[in-house]
């Protein structure tokens with residue numbers, strides 16, 4: 116397939132300036148480069164038509180019947196998850212020819228089948244093809260192909276064996292053991308790198324739907340961002356923001372975006388801060404079942420995050436004995452900055468990456484464990500030291516992406 120040298124243009128945005136050059140590096144990940152591309156242009160903005168997007172993407176165009184075969188006719192017992200736009204099924208394809216293969220042979224894929232609900236779904240489907248068709252990065256999930264046939268719209272991704280961060284943080288049951296402190300920091304860093312790449316000067320994309328269900332984990336707990344249906348080109352030139360309809364997921368959207376529809380990279384930083392807080396606390400960003408005053412995790416946690424002696428009150432009790440006060444306070448301070456009401460006080464994602472990298476250093480503050488964290492208590496088994504047994508997970512309330520009315 117050829118390399119696409121045209122301007123990058125989004126399906127939705129009226130701000131299609133398309134000055135991006137994409138030169139995507141990998142940092143040791145084993146992805147093959149099916150999507151990798153180098154594009155550059157000095158061309159003026161040129162919106163791409165649907166045909167151009169599909170033709171230009173280095174993606175395989177699957178037929179519906181191929182994907183039926185690959186997923187054993189979308190068997191209900193191969194459903195990996197359900198989102199606002201449809202269900203995701205497990206399937207198998209041949210590694211070299213990318214054609215359906217016998218279950219259990221070839222490579223495993225995840226096939227997202229959009230509910231057939233018209234234009235809205237199509238726009239997001241196309242945005243996903245447009246963005247993920249151009250990017251190749253160790254912390255973005257790899258899109259292998261798509262299917263567009265009559266009213267059917269499907270997307271074919273690499274399979275992420277450990278599922279979403281959401282499941283690991285919030286599902287209960289023996290299959291989902293609590294993630295350890297060090298794995299949470301690793302996942303946070305991986306996801307931050309994914310966002311930093313999107314925000315970088317060459318890419319300039321705002322992700323707009325950063326939340327735990329969109330952070331997927333491979334077998335080694337490498338985290339990758341999925342779901343680019345709401346992504347948008349960032350502002351260019353002397354523009355400070357992009358104006359959009361307010362869409363996203365309750366509990367993650369930045370306050371200024373909710374109030375004005377003005378979207379910037381700092382909106383993603385706010386969402387990242389919310390996820391960091393969910394990872395620290397093991398609590399959902401919004402939960403009406405919590406006592407009055409605690410429905411919004413951000414509002415409840417802020418005073419504690421700012422106080423070194425009280426920060427442990429926010430921390431997930433399942434992490435007891437695994438972190439030092441110093442490290443916990445550093446992450447809390449970073450979280451607090453990311454969720455600043457005023458976007459100018461939020462760090463950018465490069466800074467977030469640097470700070471999280473410092474926390475991953477071996478033995479960082481190892482000698483400074485918080486005695487109140489009672490390291491001698493028997494530790495629950497965590498996800499990195501457990502062999503997973505399948506069990507029916509308990510039901511749980513979950514947020515999903517939608518238009519957010521204010």
Ligand SMILES: Nc1ncnc2c1ncn2[C@@H]1O[C@H](COP(=O)(O)OP(=O)(O)OP(=O)(O)O)[C@@H](O)[C@H]1O
Pocket residue numbers: 195196197198199200201202203225227256272273274275276278279281282328329331341342364514515516
């Ligand atoms: N590539 C994949 N590999 C493995 N599991 C996946 C993959 N993609 C999605 N899933 C699973 O399917 C679930 C549904 O994904 P989907 O992106 O459709 O919705 P969501 O992100 O959960 O919610 P929303 O519709 O609000 O974005 C995910 O939460 C995840 O558990």
Ligand SMILES: [Mg+2]
Pocket residue numbers: 198328329341342
């Ligand atoms: Mg998703």
